[in-house]
Amino acid sequence: MDTSTEAGLIYLRPQGGGVEWIVQRDHVRLATATDQLRPPLAAVNAQSLRRASWG
Numbered sequence: 001m002d003t004s005t006e007a008g009l010i011y012l013r014p015q016g017g018g019v020e021w022i023v024q025r026d027h028v029r030l031a032t033a034t035d036q037l038r039p040p041l042a043a044v045n046a047q048s049l050r051r052a053s054w055g
Contacts, residue, residue, distance in 0.1 A: 010028050013020045 008025045009022050010025050011020055011022050012028075
C-alpha cells in the first residue's frame with residue numbers, strides 16, 4: 001500500500017497498483033496479521049477446492 005499525507009488525508013493504492021483513493025487519517029488502521037494472511041489463504045483454499053472438484 002502506497003501512502004502519502006496532506007492535511008489529515010491519506011492517499012491509498014493497492015500494492016500491485018490500481019485506482020488510488022483518499023481517506024481521512026482517522027478512518028485508517030494498520031493491517032493486522034489476519035488482514036495480511038486472509039487473501040493468500042483464500043487463494044490457496046480456492047485452488048484446493050478446484051483440484052478436489054476435478055477428481
